[in-house]
Amino acid sequence: MSRAVKRAFKYRFHPTNAQAAELSRTFGCVRLVYNMALQARAEAWAERRERINYNATSALLTAWKKTADLAFLNEVSCVPLQQALRHLQTAYTNFWARRAKHPTYKSKRRSRRSAEYTASAFRWRNGTLTLAKMTEPLHIVWSRPLPDGASPSTVTVSCDAAGRWFVSLLCDDVTTQDPATGIVGIDAGLDSLLTLSTGEKITNPRHERADRQRLARAQRDLARKQKGSANRAKARVKVARIHARIADRRRDHLHKLTTRLVRETQAIVIEDLAVRNMVKNHRLARAISDAAWRQLRTMLEYKAAWHGRDLIVVDRWFPSTRLCSACGALAQKMPLNVREWICPCGAVHDRDVNAARNILAAGLAVTACGDDVRPQRGTSRTGQSSTKQEDPRAAKGIPFFRAGRMSRHHRSPARSFT
Incomplete structure (x- = not known):
């Protein structure tokens, strides 16, 4: 097609x-x-x-x-x-x-x-x-x-x-629009740019960190120049070129990554991250900006529309990190320094892989029962949670939490993925 x-x-x-x-x-x-x-x-x-x-x-x-x-x-x-x-x-x-x-x-x-x-x-x-x-x-x-x-x-x-x-x-x-099969859940992070529900981790290139010394030196040279002088204009261009190099490398990497994901899978499940609020954390703002999660989502949206794929967006309040993908138990706290944890049921979880698997389960719940498009903290517009809207046998293994929402641009009827 x-x-x-x-x-x-x-x-x-x-x-x-x-x-x-x-x-x-x-x-x-x-x-x-x-x-x-x-x-x-x-x-x-x-x-x-x-x-x-x-x-x-x-x-x-x-x-x-x-x-x-x-x-x-x-x-x-x-x-x-x-x-x-x-x-x-x-x-x-x-x-x-x-x-x-x-x-x-x-x-x-x-x-x-x-x-x-x-x-x-x-x-x-x-x-x-x-x-x-x-x-x-x-x-x-x-x-x-x-x-x-x-x-x-x-x-x-x-x-x-x-x-x-x-x-x-x-x-x-x-x-x-070549045919593809399967559905994959994606958890965005900083150590690993993306973690797939298959267990694959994609390393974060950290393009800004690689050129941070060059950028700092160029910015110091710019600060020393007299305002309005020709030398200051030349120093400003040098700073802009370093920023352009960082942005070009980041964009090239994201294009290759999103193209691969869209071509290999029929449906992609991601989180609805509030990046604008997350960058208010001054300790992580630079790393979050360098990861460019919003740009990644934008590329996935229009490429999924081009190739006839489904992009499912999970509600930002879904506790994908604290939820056990094996038994559905919810941990009370999960600090950022905890990368691995053991559930009372005995399952040993990698923090990012577990989150990606929970995101995948939420995406399956969306495709099975057609969860609401708008992100809401409570139940969906029908007044029932995702698992209550479908047959209990179809919800086996899916955690009892509000699953998420289908992207308003790519919502399609429920289908089965293998």
């Missing part, structure tokens, strides 16, 4: 001086238009309790271009400016739906420098890409080919803090 999906292919490119200057102006205009539209919408709501939509901000943009102070907005392509207004509309839609916080202003130094071009603002011809307001095509480093016959529908150009230029091409692609 195969499935048509929208997929972005990201490449490095090396702009000429004229192209870099044009793109830098575009980035500044996009940031300005976004901030002005955000201010207009915020003022309209504060003064008149009026919600301004995309059409109203688009009309404001036309009026801004006719003023003497903002006439320079006509020098760049109008498409990235309109796309900035659409992005602001999306941000407000998510805010009204309570999926995100209120939009904030873009900063010149901290915000991502990017511009989005639709099909009317670029020319794709014989594998060359030419953006609006430019006479020469971009010099793209084709690290991998595009799908056969693919033509980009949207192009996003960006520049990171290390001074590297990237272009992202959004194309139609076809992903194969």
Whole structure:
């Protein structure tokens, strides 16, 4: 089986001086238009309790271009400016739906420098890409080919803090959904990045720790430079390059790991970790951030959707670590320094492997009885626990605790896994 999906292919490119200057102006205009539209919408709501939509901000943009102070907005392509207004509309839609916080202003130094071009603002011809307001095509480093016959529908150009230029091409692609069997439970950790219910442990590479001395030395050099000087700008780029190296290696490792998991198993069970709350622990914040558990889950979500897999998310309040996977007894305490423990029933447990097996059992309970989608501390929406909703013989060996929830993006009817 195969499935048509929208997929972005990201490449490095090396702009000429004229192209870099044009793109830098575009980035500044996009940031300005976004901030002005955000201010207009915020003022309209504060003064008149009026919600301004995309059409109203688009009309404001036309009026801004006719003023003497903002006439320079006509020098760049109008498409990235309109796309900035659409992005602001999306941000407000998510805010009204309570999926995100209120939009904030873009900063010149901290915000991502990017511009989005639709099909009317670029020319794709014989594998060359030419953006609006430019006479020469971009010099793209084709690290991998595009799908056969693919033509980009949207192009996003960006520049990171290390001074590297990237272009992202959004194309139609076809992903194969090869058949797979089995279900695996995954416990995320720090010593071992992932522990599978099969007993396999995947070592945590700790990319940030490997470059910590280089990063500290570069940051000390940056602190010694005078603010506003050219040497400080060079030192800042050196720090950014080290951060980029760490992020690239981490992302590459997570891509390889998640691709392997999705291709080998039909269903994956993970925990709903509150990473934002966990990084408030100042002793573990650096290690948790380096593990990138949230990025790992995001990759699993969209790759599972591509390949037709099921991603089951167990409720964060499920006591997977303190629960005996053999008899279902619940330990009262389980400090972090306890890596192995013995249950009163005589079973000897590795802390991480036991947690992964309990997560797997919770995932089986979800597939057997269709537990609620939303994470709740008590029972499900039906008022019964997972084990009470199914036949007692089917629940044999599954601990009597609320199992968890199926990911809202990949929930499917119950099936059997072998």
